[in-house]
Amino acid sequence: MPKLKTHKGAAKRFKKTGSGKFVRAKAFKQHILTSKPRSRKRGL
Numbered sequence: 538m539p540k541l542k543t544h545k546g547a548a549k550r551f552k553k554t555g556s557g558k559f560v561r562a563k564a565f566k567q568h569i570l571t572s573k574p575r576s577r578k579r580g581l
Contacts, residue, residue, distance in 0.1 A: 551559045565581050 551561050553559055563581060566578070570578060
């Protein structure tokens with residue numbers, strides 16, 4: 538069986554740490570933040 542190719546969309550979003558775990562950015566924290574209150578942004 539041939540080797541599986543890396544899913545490039547996932548490769549750009551996730552990063553593997555030294556211990557082998559994966560880290561990712563949280564959603565809803567990139568733009569349109571001026572209209573959201575500080576308290577709501579803290580919870581994101």
